[in-house]
Amino acid sequence: MTLCLSGGVGKGKRTGKSMIRDITIGQYYPGDSPIHRLDPRVKLFGTLIYIISLFIFKGVAAFVLAAIFLVAAIKLSGVPFFYMVKGLKAIVVLMVITGLFHLFFTQGTPLVSFGALTVTREGLKNAALMLVRLALLIIGTSLMTLTTTPNQLTDGLEKSLAPLSKIGIPVHEIAMMMSIALRFIPILIEETDKIMKAQAARGADFESGNIFRKVKAMIPLLIPLFVSAFRRANDLALAMEARCYRGGAGRTKMKPLCYRKCDYAAYAVLFLYLASMIALRFVWIRMSVFLEW
Amino acid sequence: MSIILDKVNYVYGAGTAYEAQALKNVSLKIEDGEFIGLIGHTGSGKSTLIQHLNGLIRAASGGIYYNGEDIYDRDYDMRGLRSKVGLVFQYPEHQLFETTIFEDVCFGPLNQGLSKKEAGVRAFEALNCVGIPEELYYQSPFDLSGGQKRRVAIAGVLAMKPEVLILDEPTAGLDPGGRDEILDQIAKMHREQGITVLLVSHCMEDIAKYVGRIIVMNQGEVLFDGAPEKVFEHYRELEAIGLGAPSVTNFLHGLLERGLPVNARAITVEAAKHEILEMIAERKRR
Numbered sequence: 001m002t003l004c005l006s007g008g009v010g011k012g013k014r015t016g017k018s019m020i021r022d023i024t025i026g027q028y029y030p031g032d033s034p035i036h037r038l039d040p041r042v043k044l045f046g047t048l049i050y051i052i053s054l055f056i057f058k059g060v061a062a063f064v065l066a067a068i069f070l071v072a073a074i075k076l077s078g079v080p081f082f083y084m085v086k087g088l089k090a091i092v093v094l095m096v097i098t099g100l101f102h103l104f105f106t107q108g109t110p111l112v113s114f115g116a117l118t119v120t121r122e123g124l125k126n127a128a129l130m131l132v133r134l135a136l137l138i139i140g141t142s143l144m145t146l147t148t149t150p151n152q153l154t155d156g157l158e159k160s161l162a163p164l165s166k167i168g169i170p171v172h173e174i175a176m177m178m179s180i181a182l183r184f185i186p187i188l189i190e191e192t193d194k195i196m197k198a199q200a201a202r203g204a205d206f207e208s209g210n211i212f213r214k215v216k217a218m219i220p221l222l223i224p225l226f227v228s229a230f231r232r233a234n235d236l237a238l239a240m241e242a243r244c245y246r247g248g249a250g251r252t253k254m255k256p257l258c259y260r261k262c263d264y265a266a267y268a269v270l271f272l273y274l275a276s277m278i279a280l281r282f283v284w285i286r287m288s289v290f291l292e293w
Numbered sequence: 294m295s296i297i298l299d300k301v302n303y304v305y306g307a308g309t310a311y312e313a314q315a316l317k318n319v320s321l322k323i324e325d326g327e328f329i330g331l332i333g334h335t336g337s338g339k340s341t342l343i344q345h346l347n348g349l350i351r352a353a354s355g356g357i358y359y360n361g362e363d364i365y366d367r368d369y370d371m372r373g374l375r376s377k378v379g380l381v382f383q384y385p386e387h388q389l390f391e392t393t394i395f396e397d398v399c400f401g402p403l404n405q406g407l408s409k410k411e412a413g414v415r416a417f418e419a420l421n422c423v424g425i426p427e428e429l430y431y432q433s434p435f436d437l438s439g440g441q442k443r444r445v446a447i448a449g450v451l452a453m454k455p456e457v458l459i460l461d462e463p464t465a466g467l468d469p470g471g472r473d474e475i476l477d478q479i480a481k482m483h484r485e486q487g488i489t490v491l492l493v494s495h496c497m498e499d500i501a502k503y504v505g506r507i508i509v510m511n512q513g514e515v516l517f518d519g520a521p522e523k524v525f526e527h528y529r530e531l532e533a534i535g536l537g538a539p540s541v542t543n544f545l546h547g548l549l550e551r552g553l554p555v556n557a558r559a560i561t562v563e564a565a566k567h568e569i570l571e572m573i574a575e576r577k578r579r
Contacts, residue, residue, distance in 0.1 A: 191387075197349045198388040201380040202449055203372060203404030220400065223390035227435070 029146045035077035036147045039263045040156030046270050047144045053277040054133050054140075059284035062277055063129075066136055069273055070143070079146050087142035088135060095134055102127035150182040159257050165248070172248025180236070188229060195224045296323040296346060296378075296457065301355035303341055303513075315341040317513040318355070323457075323491070328483050330500035330521070331493045333510030334535045339493050340383070342510065343459045346491075347378035376405050379455030383462045385446035389434040394425065394445050397434050401453040412452070419452035420445070423478055440471035447475070451482075457489040458482070464499060476503060497539040501525070501560040509536070522558045541565045 035043075054066060074084060088095075108122030148156075158175035165171045196206065199220045206217050303316040315338045323329065333339045344350040345357060348364055348371045357364050364374055382388070391397035395416055402412035420430065423444040429437070434445055447463065460479065464472040480503050483490045494500055500507060500521070507524040509517040511534045517524045525531070528538035528546065537543070538560070545557040545565055555572045559565040 194382065195388055197344065198380075198382045198385065199400075200349060201347060201375055201382070202388075202401040203376055203453065204400075205372070205404070220388075220390045224388050228387055 028149050029079045029083055031078050031147070033076060033078040033147070034262065035073060035143070037262070038147075038266055039257055039259055040148050040152040041160050041257065042259075042263045042266045042270075043144045043148055044153070044156050044160060046266065047141055049270050049274055050140045051137060053274055054137055056281055057277050058281055059287075062280045062284070063132060065273075065276060065280065067132075070136060070140055073143060074139075077143060077147050079143070083146055084139045084142050087138050091134065091138060095131055098134065099127045099131050102130050151179055154179045154182070155253075155255075155257060170248070172251070176248075184229075184232070187232070188225070191228055192221065192225055195221055195228075295325060295358075295360065297321070297356075297358040298345070299356040299358070301342075301345060301352045301357065303338075303345070303350060304353050305341075307353070315513050316345075316352075319513070319515055321508065321515065321518070323489065325456075326483075326487050326489055327506055328480070328490045328504045329492065330504035330507045331491060331510065332495055332497070332500060332507060332536060334495070336512075337510040337534075338513040339510050340461055341513075343380060343461060343491065343493060346457070346459060347375045347380050349375075349380070376401075376453045377455055378457045378459065379450040379453055381447050381450050381458070381460045381463060383465060384443075385449075385463075386434075386439065386442035388449075389442060389446060392433060393431045394420070394434050394437070395430040397445065398448045398452050401449055405453060415452040415454065416448070419448035422451060422482065423448045424474065440467050440474075443467065443471075444475065455488065457491065459491040459493070461493045462495075463492070464494070464496065472499070479503075495536065497525075497537060501539045501542075521560050525560050526558070545569075 050066075050070075057063070057066060074081065103119055103123045103126075104117045106120050106123035106126050108120035110118045110120050111124065112119045145153075154175045157178075158171055161169075161171045161175075196204075200206075204217065204220055206214070206221070209217070298319055298321040301316055301319045302314070305311070305313045305315050319338075319342060331339050331343070341350065345352055348357075351365070359374060359377070362369060364371070389397050391400065395413075398416035398419055399409075399412040402415040403409070407415065425441065425444055425448065429441070434442060437445065443463070447460070450458070458479070463475055463479070467475065476499055479490060479492070482488060492500065492504060504521060506519065507517070507521050508515060509524060509531065516530075516534070517527055525538040525542050528542060531537050538546075541562050542557065542560050542565075545555055545559055545568065548555045548569075549557045553572060554575075556568050559568045
């Protein structure tokens, strides 16, 4: 699962403090599209299948099919394209490095050379292929996190991994910890923002000075934050116990996950897509064999 | 000395799916030495508004002038502003962090660049002002009761000697005794030291008893602004946005509706008692 912290850190440049209120977690984009309504398990498996398909394909036709599939899903989700590309920003550096490596270190027919570095035809092709692959991968997983709330995702994971509890893995407890952790991230961010502002109102300065001063300046922020995190954890544990929470055994759900017609339809579309990707791969190998021959 | 807000707008989460306009064209003038009550329903923008007053949040558009100087000027001393406009947040006890109460209160004055000695004097005065007994000064702030922690936190802001004191719901979660004590101390400071006080609250009784002017916020806009008696005349509109007038004002309006010729402008219990006795005396005379 990809958790993306995105948002306006350091917005109020001149007011000095990076008020971190705008951060969204899991970058969920609220909506009521067919994609939003899908069972989270379908989206989890769908993303997995999509990732696999990206690594088995070869050739331009498969590229186009993968891209069309993704664009269709994005259109259906109603999430503005801008949000998808936001996810790419985080890995720009990785993409540039990968691209350069493929460009310069692939053996083959030389095109241009800069001193010791030579750009080959194969290198150019590989770099382009890798970049498109990475972009599709990130946009594909972003689509899942944008259309599924973190809680739905953990529910989906819990149900999908349920068989593991037979061999003694506490699946429910892990899922519960994940959802509590996710739930607490925005609360703690808000708390941090509040304490930062409160200390700033008392003249605290979190920005100027050398590293030691900066670390020291964090003390008035961190101590109240830890105190409040422990207080909240205590309150939550008490509240859960007061409602007789005893872990996963025999526990039912308020909104149990169950597949509906559209979920089966989505699975059908997914497998159709996977099948055509595999078919394309074989066609491509045949064609290349034919061409070489 | 005054604070002027000119058409201030603020938007939360601009450019995201959760965009919300918190302030819409808010224009206000706060004069020196006023005691103002700021009321409004949850989410009406009052907390956002007060954070503008000491520059913690920057307005999306509009201007704020402190003593005639634009606080958004490039070379305006924002930290200086923060020590002139003291802001006590909601649940201020959550910001305590030092090992002793005394040191915690010294934090603000030390940040202002005062010497240890001067800061100590300030802390002593402030703690004295909020009524913390001296034997507690060198204890951990985490060992205090809720009401005491709140008072220490307020002292932490008072020690900076602000010209304007803003308090966001200073009585939330306190028992009636603790509530009256804190409000009485604030009123005393306003009277004796002449500082400007802006009190955010949604308890009409608190507001009616102390303040000289009320500003009512609703959905990011200033709905009413004036003397308490004037504002509470709109008690029906206030009820419509979930606020309402003090119970005693409602009671007088009830009497009026039932045909008793009482002056319904009273907003405190004492004033209402006076009005009712007056009305009874008047009837006897006839």
